[in-house]
Amino acid sequence: MFAFFTAPSANRLPLAASHSAPPAAALDLHALVGAAAWARLPAAVQRRFGTAHADVTYQGHLDMRCSAIGHVYAALARLWGGPLTHLNTTAVPTTVRVSSNGCGGVVWERRFHADAAGSAGGAEGTSSESRTVRSTKEQGADGGLLERTDGGLAMSLDVQEEDGALVFRSRRFWWVVGGLRIAVPALLTPGICTVAHTDLGGRLFRFTLSMEHPWWGETFYQSGVFVDPHTDDNDDDHTTLNTPSNSL
Numbered sequence: 001m002f003a004f005f006t007a008p009s010a011n012r013l014p015l016a017a018s019h020s021a022p023p024a025a026a027l028d029l030h031a032l033v034g035a036a037a038w039a040r041l042p043a044a045v046q047r048r049f050g051t052a053h054a055d056v057t058y059q060g061h062l063d064m065r066c067s068a069i070g071h072v073y074a075a076l077a078r079l080w081g082g083p084l085t086h087l088n089t090t091a092v093p094t095t096v097r098v099s100s101n102g103c104g105g106v107v108w109e110r111r112f113h114a115d116a117a118g119s120a121g122g123a124e125g126t127s128s129e130s131r132t133v134r135s136t137k138e139q140g141a142d143g144g145l146l147e148r149t150d151g152g153l154a155m156s157l158d159v160q161e162e163d164g165a166l167v168f169r170s171r172r173f174w175w176v177v178g179g180l181r182i183a184v185p186a187l188l189t190p191g192i193c194t195v196a197h198t199d200l201g202g203r204l205f206r207f208t209l210s211m212e213h214p215w216w217g218e219t220f221y222q223s224g225v226f227v228d229p230h231t232d233d234n235d236d237d238h239t240t241l242n243t244p245s246n247s248l
Helices: 029-033 035-040 043-048 068-080
Strands: 056-066 089-100 106-115 128-139 145-148 153-162 165-177 180-184 192-201 204-213 217-227
Touching: 029 035, 029 153, 035 153, 043 192, 043 204, 056 068, 068 217, 089 217
Parallel strands: none
Antiparallel strands: 056 089, 056 217, 089 106, 106 128, 128 145, 145 153, 153 165, 165 180, 165 192, 192 204, 204 217
């Protein structure tokens, strides 16, 4: 999942990643999804989410919206490093960097290139703002998928194939304090987080993120198209992203 949370800094890794502990298992989404479901995914998706894949950077544009209650959650989340994005805008140039954290996990870092008002590109007369959001996906203690932050927030995720897309869906949120992991009541969270990675062919893919609260409805939504720098055998070598994603 392109990151929705801030990744742990190098000097604040959990004990499982310390030098005195055994090496953490490499994240294996193939095993979590299951062989049959994994086989239904396009080859490009299998490559992008394969175990121990090479570091890569994707370029694209994002449409983003945040509800009124979403702004409240975004403000409160600043206490945990500001992992939620309050922007309401379209076609924001976005850079996504995917890399190993050296401990079996995968870091997804998104950088939104918007001006201070949330407009794309930083128009003349506005101040430039480059907002970065990061998350680390790793195998949890229960063998499932965990996404975590250095601010103490984390969420357990289910991952599956749906109509050829790889879909991540939050199951439970946690507040991690030292060695304690405290469940956050669902009503206090921004809602169920669903992220879909859909291959479009020609080196392009669509990323979609939504958060749906049982009372407040949609709190956050992001969607955009990105270019994969890697060329598969059946891809067009000259594919470029000349147009932004569909507007909100």
